[in-house]
Amino acid sequence: MRRAWLCLVWCILGPACVNATMSIAQAAAVDPKIDERTWVDHDRRPIPQPAEWEPSFWGQQFRQGFSDPVAHIFDIPDKLLWFTQGLGARRHREAVNVNAFDEVPRSSWFTNRNHMRAVPIAQLRQGPDSVLQPAKPWTIKKAKQGGRNAGFQIKDADGKRWLVKLDARGHAQLSSGADMISRTLIHASGYNVPHNEPVRFSRADLSIDPELLSGAKGDKFTEADLESVLVRGAVFPDGRYSATASLFLSGKVLGAPSMNRLRPGDSNDWYTHRHRRELRGLFVVCAWLNDWDTKDHQFLDIFTETRDSLGHVEHYMLDVGASLGAAAMGPKDPWSGFEHAIDFPWTARRLLTLGFVQEPWRRANQNTGIPSVGNFESKEFQPGSFRPLLQQPAFRELTDRDGYWGAKIVASFSDAQIAAAVEAAHYDDPRASEFLTRTLIERRDKTARYWFARVAPLDFFAVEGSTLRFHDLAVDIGLEGARAYDVELKSTRGGTSQKLRLDGAELPLGKFDKDTPRLELEIRVAGNRARAAYVELTRTGSTWTVTRVRHG
């Protein structure tokens, strides 16, 4: 009996001790400064190149599509935490790479862009690189490997390397248009994406590299192979082909990251990827754009050398063509974006109702009738119910705070910016541009309404003189009219609590006792159940400064 008890104690305490020891050991080995108020998370410190590694594609599909969801259903500790939430237990851990102002500092994963400072239209349209189109003629250097689209790798007339992916036959501009719009908006949101452009080319623009043609270096790609690729591609009425050209990223390809673990050999990679705010918040952006294919292999790590064989890892989001109403082989399946490939809750509902339950995607009128748009809509779109193809671990960890952060990014796009992103796809069919602009605006507004109803959209706190000013984002973007705010104020001196009502987004600070060193404010929208914003103010001399912010 005693031995059994010892075993049990060992089982419980052993891993915890190992965990703690590892933390201490790692902290001792690398001793960087921690500054929770930084706006740059310095994860580009020079390191030797990590070994190439990526999770197995099919293994990951099995894990994210089947074993993880099943494990989650039978996750007893998670259920215990759910039961004890009333006692203060937190089931979901908050994102770890968030600074004191509840924002994501700039890093090799993310750069704060549109929600911090509106990206100019020209810059938004340009995307990640200054070059606009691959210069013709093109020389085919290699056949495309992997993925469902037909395509090939080319070297353009300027010597740049691109990956060309053809749109599915009968659907010119479907995937390439969706890719262009999504990559433009995702890049402006702050994520790293490769420079993709929709292109048109004719057979005469192509030639096959002689070495590839002869198979001198192993790979062989003949004229017949090229014909078999082109025959699968979409053609414009003038006979040219419709495709996406993706500029090769500079640096050494390391492979896709795993959302469940850190990259081996990358000592800058500190935070488990599913606990990164920008990856959790990406759920909201993907929901907006219906970017339904977000498996780990849609990301790519690149080693960028800076000096003396040392460098750092940059993290990119790839291949966003499976978004809006598109899929690689044509219009997306109606259920894409509404259900996971293996969706246990919906499967159970269908099973138990003998198939008589009507899923939202069946109610939704998704068929636009526009070949270059595919299946897309906004009426049945529920921002919180978006489901990517596979359960993305980072998305599963999403909390309201992460969701609010993502919604703030989505809401930051103006109608003009959305229209510019759509225009960048150069649709031949004017119905496509009009429909996509309108639908994206409607989805953006739905996204903002949904998340701003969960977390009070009170943000950008700043002290001007002796007044604390903030923004009500819902008011700023016109979702709500002017409204009042309830403030619960706690001063650390004596721990007194005071309640105030504000008629506008400003709070005079002059009336507070000069001896009060710090103020804690809990601000909520009057008469609204959205979770409050928490602000901490610290006095230095006669000046107040905002030292901490938390949403929800």
Place this chain on the structure above:
Amino acid sequence: MPQAGCGTYPRKVISHLFNPYNWGDAIDLARRPLILFLLFCLWSIGSARADGRFGTPDWVAPDSLHGNAFALDGPRVAPRDHERGWETALRAPFRVVTLPVRLLASGLEMGIGFLGPRYLDPKVKAPPRGGFKLTPNIAYGAPKDMGIGPALSWSGLPEVDAHFKLAGSWSASDRRRASLNAELGERRPLALQLRATYDYEPNRRYFGIGNDTQESQRSYFLLERVSADATVRLGASPLRQLRLGGGSSSMSPRRGTQDSPFLEDVFAPGITPFEREATGALWYGVSGDLAALDQGRDPSRGLHARVDLRRAMGMEGDDPDFDQWRLEGRAYLPVFAKRRVIALRAVYAGVEPKGDSPTLPFYRLAASEGGNRFAGFASERFRDRQLLLGRLEYRWAILYRLNAIALYELGEVAPHKRAFRLKSAHRSYGGGLRFGLNETRTLRCELARSDEGLHAVVALRGDF
């Protein structure tokens, strides 16, 4: 909707300096004049900024968030990420308990990761390249009869649309199978198929002949079968096809070697016709499929008829002559939507002696096995000259290509068609899952109950 404009430089400077968000950066910037200079350059072209949606710019984002340059060295925002200690302690016992399951999942993940690129990756449909290939061969059957062995195939022999395959397998229950298959004009409207098979099955079941046999009379025997046939196929689609063929079939029953009791230990000598006698037959016949379905793989509306008629002549003096047939009709009807379907299936199979052959070998009678199996009963549970099977299924889609099914079935065997009685039919009911692999193959997992208990079936069959 209020839209923000651009602030003037002095206002931005003041806002920037007084904004606490910038202080951490300011320390950084003070250390690095070059970066400060770059940021100044960016700042000076700030008039190109677009209007933001979030109100007036009294809050200004720290400049370090923008531009391309920033320091490589500097602070991190949070310490390394680890699971919360108390959570580790909470989860540890469960992790220990579920270790075998987690190891199994990891093993499956590794296995799928290894096999996926070889078998699951989408491949461009290119004309099949000729050549010889040696691959593993898995022969499906009952769990104990799952056989494995090599397969030698050669596509493009002697021409592009031809295929040759020689395969063999051996199972844990000593079932030995070998087959040779040559096909000429694989995807053409006119094709020729040559086939030869050898099947050594040491544990076939036998419960007696007739509709009222007892389950307690379960016995086993060994059956060795050798067959060779040639078929001319008209029609490329398996759903609209006529097949004309002929061949030979010889069967040899012997004492079983695996499961017991053996046939001769349960049934008295002489009761079972041709108990120890091998027979051979030469046959010719016609078979075909004719379907009008809305879709091949998971039909929701339409009719499908299948016919197989054969005439067999004994190879030697005592070998019986007989006619053999199998007629099958299927009907599909949607229930207000394609995803909910009522499917009906009726099978009438039989074998009838001809001329001077009053009795037929027990192993050539129509048996409830394979496509004729009665859902709630053991395989080969009933056998007689004629077999009738009717099934009603309600199918509903629960996942891509995956249907749940609820079934009700009536099955009966009889010595002649006038002996069939509805009240003596064997009833089964149950449910399961059906996964449509392609037009001619489905994976079915069923659990059905009858008055002989629950029976589970996992079948990879080319029908229904």
